[in-house]
Structure formats: C-alpha cells, structure tokens
Amino acid sequence: MSIPPPPESAPVRVAVIGCGARASLARHVDPVGRATALVDPDTEARARTAEFLPGExxxxxxVADLLEAPGAVTAALVLTPDDTHAEVTIPLLEAGIAVFCEKPLAITTADADRILAVATRTGTPLYVGHNMRHMSVVRLMREIIDRGEIGEVKAVWCRHFVGHGGDYYFKDWHAERARSTGLLLQKGAHDIDVIHHLAGGYSTRVTGMGGLTLYDQVTDRRDNSDRRMADWFSLENWPPLSQRELHPVIDVEDLSMVQMQLDNGVHASYQQCHYTPDYWRNYTVIGTEGRLENFGDGEGGVVRVWNRRSGYRPDGDAEYPITGDEGGHGDADARTVAEFLAMVTDGAPTLTSPLAARHAVATAVAATESLRAGSAPREVPAPDLDRRTTS
Structure with a gap:
C-alpha cells in the first residue's frame, strides 16, 4: 500500500498595502503565496489591483483596519509612498507580520534605523525590495568579480541616464523634498546599494553635488493626484523643456552626483541626470588586475572585461552576454518577491538585506545633505545595531 503524499502547505496569505504603480509586484505572489487582502484609502486603486489578482x-x-482582523495575513507587501514606509511597516512588524518593504526603506536615516530596531527586537522577518541585485546585469558583474577576473575591486563608477525622469519623477509626489528627501535617495538608493554590493563594503564619507537645472524652467504645472503615471507617460514628451503638467511643487534636484569612500578602502561615484534622451545605467568596476563595464543593462546587452595593458580597445578581452531579463524590471521583481516568500516559508537566505538597505538610505541622505550644503563632505552615520541580527 503506497503512502499518500503529504498535503501541500497552504499558500502564504499576503496583504498588498498600497495599490499604486508598484502594486504590479502582487502579480508575482502566486503560487507560493496568495494576495488575500488589499489596503489603500483609494477605492478605485483597490479595484484596479483586484482586477489582475486571482480570487477576491x-x-x-x-493598515489599522487590517490589523483589527487577527490572522488575516501572515505577510505584507508595503508599496506605499516612501515617506509612509516607517508608519506602515512598524505596526506590521509589531504584529508579527513579515514585511516586504519597497525600496528605499525610508526617506530619513532615523526612520530606517527605527524600522531595523523593531525588526531586530520582534524577530519579525523584514525584507527590502532592492530588486536590482536580482537584475541579470548586476548578477553577471558580481560573478565576474567573484571569479577574480579583475582582481581586487578598488573603484566603482555608475552613470545613470534617467531618460524618463520628467514623467517618472516630476509630475507627482517624487518632486517634493518633503515626500522623497531627494532623487539621490529615491532613485539613487538602487544604484548606491548595487555599488555597495559590487564593492563589498559600505560608504562612510560622501561629497554630493548637483542642482535643479532644468525642470524648474517648465512653468506648465498641474496637480496630478487624480491621475496615474500611465495617464501621462509618453516617449513623445520630448525635448524636456517641452514637458507639460509638471507637479506644482518641484524642489528636488534633476542633476546630481556623489563621491563615496567605503569602509574597505574602495572609492566610488554615482551620477544621475533626469533629462537624457536614453534610459539605462552604465557601470565600471576597476580592480587590481583589470576592469569591467556594461553596455546596456538588460537582455541583449553585454558586460566586457579588460585585463591586458593596451591602448584603446572597445571590445575588451572578454565579452559576456546579459541574458535572462527579457521582461526587464519585471524579471527582477519576480525574483525578488520569490526570495521574500522563500524567506518567509523556509527561512531561506537572501541576496538583499535590511542592513544593506539602511546603508543605502544613510549614504543617500548624507550625500543629499552635502549637495545642499555647497558640497561640504558628510560622514555617513553607522547604525547602532548588531550586524549579526540585521544582515
């Protein structure tokens, strides 16, 4: 007589908190989890999200309403605006609900530290959605480094051409310092985290520079709170000074850069511009025995390696195709949500960490402070936490 297989474990019950642009992450919850709750004050936003999810x-x-239903969910995707992450995440952690918090972890270093302190004290799983660590181009660069092809890393440079910046960041709350701190944090936290990841260290001292150099000249403004990004995004919104219906308040920088000194001796730099014609990231990593650089950051691009002394050689000594990201951002999103659910169900290790996410916030905040203080250098405060409980 054969023994019947054990019953499959019930899917993780997940709440989707925030039904805006990033609610699409909920598409990746199945089959390990099931989105059983939607939380948003906007009934229309909830209805739109419910349309693409199975069940009802x-x-x-x-969130208070959700927490009044004990046992309703065991995990949550926090996809609310950045300035609400602390106020949303902390009650969930206190209630023992595992949290996936969209990046950045918070818009201030103090709030990031508060979240980490609660996660450490309660032992509730906390995951931060730095999905770029799962992008194929980043994984490939890290593999090349780990194989020793360029020796010991000494410098990391990143140029970010934010070609969609006018539509993505200057028509809604992202354009306000009070809601985002600035785009060196809101947008740059992604790349600062990747720089730390590739360099194997965290920033301790930074110098920022930049300004609001273009979008303040656009006088056509509109409160777009009644619309979604899909309603205004278009590649035809070009050139940048012809943009229309920008956010009424714009006080964040559209051109910025930061120099970073890391705790392991690596030096790094990051630059972003929100009015380039093209949209992609270019990384250069220099080691003691060579360097690597990516050309394109998705499917069809390549990473090239130079490890022989010479003059100009655009093709390098080795070339590796970037594969596995046909869906672009969505593929990394799927891997990130899957990693979160594996952590919740099996305690599986993760490529991301709340501590690393906190360091990205602290570095970006210090860089923004430096930028706005005439490029005066700033020390990046260390977290007052035990790394062993948060990394």
Whole structure:
C-alpha cells in the first residue's frame, strides 16, 4: 500500500498595502503565496489591483483596519509612498507580520534605523525590495568579480541616464523634498546599494553635488493626484523643456552626483541626470588586475572585461552576454518577491538585506545633505545595531 503524499502547505496569505504603480509586484505572489487582502484609502486603486489578482481579496482602507482582523495575513507587501514606509511597516512588524518593504526603506536615516530596531527586537522577518541585485546585469558583474577576473575591486563608477525622469519623477509626489528627501535617495538608493554590493563594503564619507537645472524652467504645472503615471507617460514628451503638467511643487534636484569612500578602502561615484534622451545605467568596476563595464543593462546587452595593458580597445578581452531579463524590471521583481516568500516559508537566505538597505538610505541622505550644503563632505552615520541580527 503506497503512502499518500503529504498535503501541500497552504499558500502564504499576503496583504498588498498600497495599490499604486508598484502594486504590479502582487502579480508575482502566486503560487507560493496568495494576495488575500488589499489596503489603500483609494477605492478605485483597490479595484484596479483586484482586477489582475486571482480570487477576491478582502479590501481595507487602512493598515489599522487590517490589523483589527487577527490572522488575516501572515505577510505584507508595503508599496506605499516612501515617506509612509516607517508608519506602515512598524505596526506590521509589531504584529508579527513579515514585511516586504519597497525600496528605499525610508526617506530619513532615523526612520530606517527605527524600522531595523523593531525588526531586530520582534524577530519579525523584514525584507527590502532592492530588486536590482536580482537584475541579470548586476548578477553577471558580481560573478565576474567573484571569479577574480579583475582582481581586487578598488573603484566603482555608475552613470545613470534617467531618460524618463520628467514623467517618472516630476509630475507627482517624487518632486517634493518633503515626500522623497531627494532623487539621490529615491532613485539613487538602487544604484548606491548595487555599488555597495559590487564593492563589498559600505560608504562612510560622501561629497554630493548637483542642482535643479532644468525642470524648474517648465512653468506648465498641474496637480496630478487624480491621475496615474500611465495617464501621462509618453516617449513623445520630448525635448524636456517641452514637458507639460509638471507637479506644482518641484524642489528636488534633476542633476546630481556623489563621491563615496567605503569602509574597505574602495572609492566610488554615482551620477544621475533626469533629462537624457536614453534610459539605462552604465557601470565600471576597476580592480587590481583589470576592469569591467556594461553596455546596456538588460537582455541583449553585454558586460566586457579588460585585463591586458593596451591602448584603446572597445571590445575588451572578454565579452559576456546579459541574458535572462527579457521582461526587464519585471524579471527582477519576480525574483525578488520569490526570495521574500522563500524567506518567509523556509527561512531561506537572501541576496538583499535590511542592513544593506539602511546603508543605502544613510549614504543617500548624507550625500543629499552635502549637495545642499555647497558640497561640504558628510560622514555617513553607522547604525547602532548588531550586524549579526540585521544582515
């Protein structure tokens, strides 16, 4: 007589908190999890999200309403605006609900540290959605480094051409310092985290520079809170000074850069511009025995390696194709959500870490402070936490 297989474990019950642009992450919850709850004060936003999810998720207006239903969920995707991450995440952690918090972890270093302190004290799983660590180009660069092809890393440079910046960041709350701190944090936290990841260290001292150099000249403004990004995004919105219906308040920089000194002796730099014609990231990593550089950051691009002394050689000594990202950002999103759910169900190790996410926030905040203080250098404060409990 054969023994019947054990019953499959029930899917993780997941709440989707924030039904805006990043609610698409909920598409990747199945099959390990099931989105059983939607939380957003906007009934139309909840309805839009419910349309692409299986079943009929229970809908709540606030996190407090969700928490009044004990056992409703065991995990949550926090996809709310950045300035709300602390106020949303902390009650969930206190309630023992595992949290996936979209990056950046917070818009201030103090709030990032508060979140980490609660996660450490309660032992509730916390995951931060730095999905770029799962992008194929980043994984490939890290593999090349780990194989020793360029020796010991000494410098990392990143140029970020944010070609969609006008539509993505200057027509809604992202354009306000009060809501985002600045785009060196909101947008740059991605790349600062990748720089730390590739360099194997964290920033301790930074110098920032930049300014609001273009979008303040666009006088056509509109409160777009009644619309979604899909309503205004278009590649035809070009050139940048012809943009229309920008956010009424714009006080963040559209051109910025930061120099970083890391705790392991690596030096790094990051630059972003929000009005380039093209949209991609270019990394250069220099080691004691060579360097690597990516050309394109998705499927069809390549990473090239130079490890022989010479003059100009655009093709390098080795070339590796970037594969596995046909869906672009979505592929990294799927890997990130899967890693979160594996952590929740099996305690699996993760490529990202809350501590690393905190360091990205602290570095970006210090860089923004430096930028706005005439490029005066700033020390990046160390977290007052035990790394062993948060990394």
């Amino acid at each position: 998720p229970v809908q709540y207006a606030t």
